[in-house]
Amino acid sequence: MQRDLRLDNVGRRYGLRGPWVLRGIHLTVPPGALIRIEGPNGTGKSTLLRLLARIDAPSEGRVSGAPRTAYVPERFPTALPFTALGYLTHLGTVHGLSRPAATRAALEWLDRFGAAAYARTPMAQLSKGSSQKVAVAQALLADPELLVLDEAWTGLDADARAELERAVAERTAAGTAVVFVDHDPRRLAGARDATYTVHDGGLNRRTEQTASPHNGPHTTVVVQGRSGATLPAEALRIATGADETAPGTHRLTVPASHSDVVLRALLTTRPPWHVVSVSRETPVPFEAEAESRR
Template identity: 75%
Template sequence: MRPDLCLQNAGRRYGLRGPWVLRGVDLTVAPGRLVRVEGANGTGKSTLLRLLAGIDAPSEGRITGRPRTAYVPERFPPALPFTAVGYLTHLGAVHGLTRTAAARAAGEWLERLGAAAYAGTPMARLSKGTSQKIAVAQALLAEPELLVLDEAWTGLDTDARAELERAVAERTAAGGSVVFVDHDPRRLAGLPDATYAVRDGSLVPCAAPGSGPSGPHVTVVAQGPPDGRLPEDAHRAVASAEETTPGTYRLAVPASRSDVLLRALLTARPPWHVVSVEQRADTPGSPR
């Protein structure tokens, strides 16, 4: 497993004598963690995300444990000399995929985000909403170890917003990390493992990590081999897991991660048997 990404006493300012945008930032992002960053406009949230993504280097302090990273910026430049699928295929190759694999992944993400009809459209002719779908797709092509999202949901339609939330759940269930900023306080509400606020150039914890997700949950009862362990991808997705009898688990999972859990169970080798699925308005079970 990759090491934690760590910011140690990190600071950032623009120009040798410019004011400090961030200073004294300490932050650890472990594999499989979902981290939300909050703060008023102009406080330095985007600067922090650019440091995490490796777009900017710290002016002081250091960053260690750099994972393979993908980044969706707040503003995506649409006027590029590519078609949508050409751009995604090119970016996939930059991320280390073969051209064939990159083209396949590009097609899959265009389909998932509802932009397949625009695969051959020049980037400069895409609407703002479709351009944002391309921005999201390019970040997800190569299954990054760290996904950094700066207002990535802005401009997406309802289906695409839901698909991005599903992709976030998939990344964390697979052991990847996701750090995000979004203006909507309901975005992924109750799911982050940690929430921080940027205030006066400092990073301040808002809630204790592991306080547990709240909100709509799904309870799944599943049976595996009597001596089997819960698949790792399933374990990462759940909020709580109770082994009621050998090989039988009662699993509470946030509704937005339920399809990730079910996929992990049904694609395990041997596959698990899903006994029941029940949606509840809230599950107070202990955090994972």
């Protein structure tokens, strides 16, 4: 089965004579890609995501490829007659898991997002933030091949936001393509493969300066190996900076959301690298910038 999702000259409008929301869109989403879609409100970002998730069909053009897809909507309703765990178990089986596996995965993801206490709470009694956690857990349950996130971070608390970034990093490292819209320009900065702007119904690829230290929090990892050994390709791909400080000792700068993925790559390669230190560095200019924005 073709796992690349492709939009060829795709357009979408509502109704037979409605104005075009999107037109002439060409986009390829290969496995493992992390793609951000941005643009002002009401320009068709959500429409584009719905086309990618194949919830909506294009009015013209062609969408091809059929990855197993999970979608997180902008606002998730609580008007469902289930408990959080009950809903997630149903969705897990809909995503193709067996019932026991779905329950297990549901509990694990609720726990990761700090919502384990709400597993048996009826959805109708969940807060907005907790129901958003259920929406996100629903999408991550069954290790999808394509993950479409429409403002999935909105409404989550800080811990859950960071956990979702790490989950996205894990998924992309495992080959899941992730396409997301988020109002925070720093979201997964430094780790994105491409950023597109929706403008006048069209899509423009934006070039970004990935190596800029202003691009969100980073983690510095110092590792030691045989002198002359090359670092795992995955670690190098993710790292925004790498230098050999002494023979066999390397210092890697990686987006904070991806530190676990890099460490896993370093520790599971044969022979494994020795981790000397891991430290979180938050560039001062970025903090000052964030402060001034508030």
